[in-house]
Structures are given as structure tokens and as C-alpha cells.
Amino acid sequence: MYKRVLLKLSGEALSSPGNSFDPQILKGLARELKEVAELGVDLAIVVGGGNFIRGKLCEQMGLERTQADYMGMLATVINALAVQNALEQENVPTRVQSAIEMNKVAEPFILRRALRHLEKGRVVIFGAGTGNPYFSTDTTAALRASEINADVILMAKNGVDGVYSADPKIDKNAVRYQSLTYMDLIQQNLHVMDTTATSMCMDNDIDLIVFNMNEPGNILKAVKGEVNGTLITKKGQ
Numbered sequence: 001m002y003k004r005v006l007l008k009l010s011g012e013a014l015s016s017p018g019n020s021f022d023p024q025i026l027k028g029l030a031r032e033l034k035e036v037a038e039l040g041v042d043l044a045i046v047v048g049g050g051n052f053i054r055g056k057l058c059e060q061m062g063l064e065r066t067q068a069d070y071m072g073m074l075a076t077v078i079n080a081l082a083v084q085n086a087l088e089q090e091n092v093p094t095r096v097q098s099a100i101e102m103n104k105v106a107e108p109f110i111l112r113r114a115l116r117h118l119e120k121g122r123v124v125i126f127g128a129g130t131g132n133p134y135f136s137t138d139t140t141a142a143l144r145a146s147e148i149n150a151d152v153i154l155m156a157k158n159g160v161d162g163v164y165s166a167d168p169k170i171d172k173n174a175v176r177y178q179s180l181t182y183m184d185l186i187q188q189n190l191h192v193m194d195t196t197a198t199s200m201c202m203d204n205d206i207d208l209i210v211f212n213m214n215e216p217g218n219i220l221k222a223v224k225g226e227v228n229g230t231l232i233t234k235k236g237q
Helices: 023-038 055-060 065-089 111-119 137-147 182-187 195-203 218-223
Strands: 004-009 042-047 094-098 123-127 152-157 179-181 207-212 230-233
Touching: 004 023, 004 137, 023 042, 023 065, 023 218, 042 065, 042 111, 042 137, 055 065, 065 094, 065 123, 094 111, 111 123, 137 152, 137 195, 152 218, 179 182, 182 195, 182 230, 207 218
Parallel strands: 004 042, 004 152, 042 123, 094 123, 152 207, 179 230
Antiparallel strands: 207 230
16 A cells, blocks of 8 residues: 555546536545545645636637646636545545645645645645646646655546547547556657656656546545556556
């Protein structure tokens, strides 16, 4: 079982058609995360903001890239607060740390403070990405995982149970990989995370598990290394 994990959630994973947040999804997620915390696992979370705004879409609408990215960072803070609220309703102690200072709603990101929270059994939710434009929340997950010395990044996908050779919704012959190396991702151009994030995980030897979060209990299984997904490592198995 992994001892310190970073869970990467997409913003879309918290939503349902017509709703930026789905209360039932948040409630179910909080209950699963409570089970993880009760195992004594150090748990950190990075959440995206795609249920509100996507930088690339904003660019297509004529917004300047830097401005669009900052808007996306603010969306991730909204999601971080929503996840915090759901966890606290399950009596799980949490802290939100933001890479953009907004002291009324979140702590500033301070690594030593984040580590102290984890040591005390608090779930730490990182918001506002890296605090800089041109970096995705995938890169944020890789960066924060490296900083807190996480054993693994759990990449929870919305309805996708791993990494495939092609899009399984389009190509019926697509094959799901049980395991890969980070070099495989780069050489085969598999769109699991962006190249910056992939390189950072490879350089810092952090495992990555891609799995379907829509199946109840999968987060707990991933922490135990038992989930039905794709394991990505530096050297392979």
C-alpha cells in the first residue's frame, strides 16, 4: 500500500450534465477519501477547473492565453473549496492551499506547512495550479507530488479505466495497457498528461496510476495497488 499519495481530479469529474457540481458525486467522493484517510495514508489532492472554464476554449473565444490561464486557476480554487466542504461534512480535517494568495478563503502554498498538515493526518487540497500561466493542472500534480515526496499520483479519470492504444470510443480494436513506462508515453504520443508533467514524473521516479473514478471503491483500491487500471513507472515492471 502506498503511504503518501497525490490524487489528481479533473473538474469535470465533479460535475453532471447541466451542473458545475453534482452533490451526490461530491458526497460519494468524500466518503471514499475518508476511507483512505482512515487507513493512515497521507493524502493530497490537485483538482482541475474544467467544469467551469478551459484555457484552450477561452483562447478560441479570443481571450489572451495568460488571462485565460489565470481564469482557469481561479476555477480550481472554487473546486478545491467544494471538495473541502464535502470532506468536512464527513468529519475529515482538510486544508486548502492556493498558489495565488487569497487569504480569506485559503492558505498560501507553503511546502513546510503542507508537509506538517500531512503529518498530522489532514487532507491537503492544492488550488490555483502552479500560480503561473502556461502550466496545466497535470504539471501541478507532478510538481506538488515531487515537492511532498509522494509515492504515487492517482489520476482519476471520468469513465476511462486506463490508458489505451487509441480512443476506445472510436477504435474498437484499441487495447488497454496494464503497465507502461514514461518513455512509452512520450514515444507513442499517448495523451495521458502533458509532456512537462510526464518528464517531471519520470525525473523524480513517481509512479502514476490511471483508473476510472466512476466505479465506487476504486480510489481505495488504487491506494492499495489493486485497482484495474494502468500503472506507469520510470523503469517499467
